[in-house]
Amino acid sequence: MTPRELPLQPPVDVALARAVPTLPTAPPGRRLAYEPKFDGHRLLIFRLEDAVRMQARSGRIITRAFPDLETAARPLPPGTVLDGEVVVWAGGRTDFAAVQKRAFAASGSRASRLARELPASYAAFDLLATGAEDLRPLPYAQRRARLMALLEPLGPPLQAVPMTTDPGLAATWYEALPEIGVEGLVIKDLDQPYRPGRHWRKVRHSETRDAVVVGVVGPRLRPRALALVLPGDDQPVISAPLSPGVRAQLTTALRERLERPEQPERPAPQPPPGELPTAPDRVGAEIAYLPIAPDLTVEVRQESTVRHAATTVIRLRVPD
Template sequence: MSLPTPVRVALAEAVSALPEGGGWAYEPKFDGHRLVALRDERGRVVLQARSGRTVTSAFPDLAEAAVRLPEGTALDGEVVVWSRGRIDFAAVQQRAAATRARAAVLARTLPASYAAFDLLAEGGEDCRGLPYEERRARLVRLLAPWGPPLQAVPSTTDRNLALTWYETLPATGVEGLVIKRLDGAYRGGTRAWLKLRHSDTRDAVVVGCTGSPARPQALVLALPGDGTPVVSSPLSPAVRSAAAGALPDPVGEGVATAIGIGDVTYAALPAEPVVLVEVRQNTTRHATAVVVRFR
């Protein structure tokens, strides 16, 4: 593969309105788990989370489907699990956290879909320097013969259609729009894209806590689109009290980075049952997740 690994993914800056003028493409922003899918020149498939961690064993169904990709291909996209006509983020997190043995079972009971939104390499050629418009055309052409579970996300240059998506798609679990310049290159590690979300609040999966599980100081969260654990801001007294009856017993320890503190050790919770909380994220330079309530 011509790309250095792990691949640094492109990021998006939050905005409060669609940009004016032409030259933009609009895509639905799925509430899932960010994933880079690579098939190298020797035919091996590697699935990489946004953090750079290899998660191939957690998604055997997607790894099997990615074997169909031409050698020397790399895609960027989002893993989603559909349940009752909408995206189920808790199910996605179960898939992402599964052991190899458990992953085989979940691939049958909670099958994953991969919504590809960018082409990073094709036939061993690094495509990241190409304009989005060309990358998009090549992505659609590449995936057209195959269909689910590998498919390209919808995309439009029609601002009115994008606004219609923004207003009507939340019922399916789509949380907003990602906006890209048609002439823009793929810039890994840079917030060159824009994202418009309906709300600063969204669901997150609790993967651990700091302090006692009966009276935690903060929660460790898995947020949509990222498998890297995030430490919340200190819990309010009400949320801390609610945690006592909501958190299962820990199964081990983990390490996560807390804003302004650094690495902290936390009590790791089991992947099942899934515990969901509603979080509010600020957009300051040091973004934090504030836990609003347990679901």
């Protein structure tokens, strides 16, 4: 099969979920699927004819960051396209900060080291293509059945997410799964094709979530705001202005980072101010930020505005 015969190649626009306040049930004549919502790093895996490519939600190709998953995906048939989340398990729980370290590995040697220290698991929740066939127009029930048949012989680290059509079992999952770091469920219509946009639904236990700090706005040791990456995404956003208490927490943490002995694989020197990266703030304006290594995690709350979600930092997460 030549590359031209493959039905899907990166980049591909992904399906998303909109938040709902309570666990929905199916209306008469409809069927729903309930799946755990892993707060990891959204990733599409493309098994091309002679290579594996991995695409983040934004469309970026980040294959180099996950050499362990690249190796695991090689037995897939050419033409296979999986959609799912990368997670890292630590102490029996998912660790969002750890998976972001993996996703933002800046070099091949660092990515290989992190793959040994923080091995990734891939929670696949959809099969978009196989062989020369584009499966996106098919109902989810059919895509799910083919996903299970494809991955069952392979086993970890490529696995299908659990799924149930039983609302009672889904409610049990919703109450029990936070113990392992899974904060909610994604709900899909079994008769639904795969389409870009927010056609799925999600329900979460908490109004807050964790985010990884990838940059600072303002003075390096006393920032006014933060550039953050949220679960399931790889495009930074700028937080709302920080409260005095949070700024004090961050000042201490950032100073400690600077005082650590230099490591052999520190990030490359930062670009000059005129070439700093930018990210949208709560009203959509692009704000420049100074990148930092993704070593800090904060708890945030998102509140909808007319145009964008305002991301407010509640506190710095301190490792256990």
